[in-house]
Amino acid sequence: EAGVAQSPRYKIIEKRQSVAFWCNPISGHATLYWYQQILGQGPKLLIQFQNNGVVDDSQLPKDRFSAERLKGVDSTLKIQPAKLEDSAVYLCASSPPGGAHYGYTFGSGTRLTVV
Amino acid sequence: AQSVTQPDIHITVSEGASLELRCNYSYGATPYLFWYVQSPGQGLQLLLKYFSGDTLVQGIKGFEAEFKRSQSSFNLRKPSVHWSDAAEYFCAVVSDSGTYKYIFGTGTRLKVLA
Numbered sequence: 001e002a003g004v005a006q007s008p009r010y011k012i013i014e015k016r017q018s019v020a021f022w023c024n025p026i027s028g029h030a031t032l033y034w035y036q037q038i039l040g041q042g043p044k045l046l047i048q049f050q051n052n053g054v055v056d057d058s059q060l061p062k063d064r065f066s067a068e069r070l071k072g073v074d075s076t077l078k079i080q081p082a083k084l085e086d087s088a089v090y091l092c093a094s095s096p097p098g099g100a101h102y103g104y105t106f107g108s109g110t111r112l113t114v115v
Numbered sequence: 116a117q118s119v120t121q122p123d124i125h126i127t128v129s130e131g132a133s134l135e136l137r138c139n140y141s142y143g144a145t146p147y148l149f150w151y152v153q154s155p156g157q158g159l160q161l162l163l164k165y166f167s168g169d170t171l172v173q174g175i176k177g178f179e180a181e182f183k184r185s186q187s188s189f190n191l192r193k194p195s196v197h198w199s200d201a202a203e204y205f206c207a208v209v210s211d212s213g214t215y216k217y218i219f220g221t222g223t224r225l226k227v228l229a
Contacts, residue, residue, distance in 0.1 A: 041222075043159070045216045048215075093159075101215060104217070106159040106160070108156070
């Protein structure tokens with residue numbers, strides 16, 4: 001089975017610029033998550049989708065971050081404008097319907113550096 | 116609110132030595148608990164999980180973990196460490212918010228000496 005695909009792997013931008021990340025989950029996985037992992041910290045959930053609906057976005061900085069999951073498959077996460085503190089690895093994960101308690105499958109992540 | 120504490124930020128062991136990584140959680144009911152490993156530049160890979168039954172769970176790569184309710188702990192162990200085990204290890208608990216989001220610890224970075 002193909003894993004969770006993310007692109008790009010790395011991105012360097014200047015502060016106040018915008019950036020977008022893409023995620024393609026495992027086929028058939030209804031639930032998709034975006035996590036932010038700042039250096040030295042554990043991953044923190046930004047947003048969770050169930051199919052194309054948002055389940056939890058309580059920790060998403062909505063003034064600058066947005067995410068969508070059109071057609072319940074691929075997802076994009078956007079930051080506009082970026083701040084220095086947004087430098088982190090952005091991880092996408094997916095799980096099958098009702099299967100999150102069995103564990104997620106994570107992508108390799110996108111490492112964002114804001115300078 | 117749920118929380119996960121990994122008290123050791125860094126651990127160094129010699130190859131062939133035994134390993135124990137500590138994890139303490141805060142959760143009202145029986146938790147779903149996980150250990151993930153992250154190699155440099157990679158995403159997180161599931162090592163093992165616990166949500167019911169036998170409190171000693173076996174995982175991949177020779178790892179095991181023991182759930183101890185009385186101590187609110189879920190420590191990860193390996194009897195003999197290999198150089199390829201050098202990585203960062205994260206303990207996680209599923210939130211009781213009903214959305215199945217994970218609460219991660221801050222991680223323990225393992226260094227293996229040849």
